[in-house]
Amino acid sequence: MAKSHKTHPALTKARVAELTALGKKIDAEELDELKAVGKAVRTRYETMRSLIVGLKSVRLQRGLSLGEVGEKSGIGKANLSRLENVADPNPTIDTILRYADAIGVKISLAVDKVR
8 A cells, every 4th residue: 555645734835835935034044144154264264375375485585495494493394385285274373473483574463353
């Protein structure tokens, strides 16, 4: 005997329309929130990438090898290479400060109020 598919008796066309509208509203609200989160992540990524590119540029201008920076900073040469070349690095502040110190530059950090 084949089972027949039954819908919930309270699931009327009006209720389906109401739930559909609610789903669209939730999707729209979540989309805005997801866009905001994505924008924040992108900003952090771009800031870190710009910082690392700047540090690498100074290192190269000063003729310092990764090995020399590694010795001065205590950061392994392979880790420094990943930091400079991986598309999405996630270094700690300590790592960035040690790298900067090893190449002879100062990193300044600031705290700004978020809207």
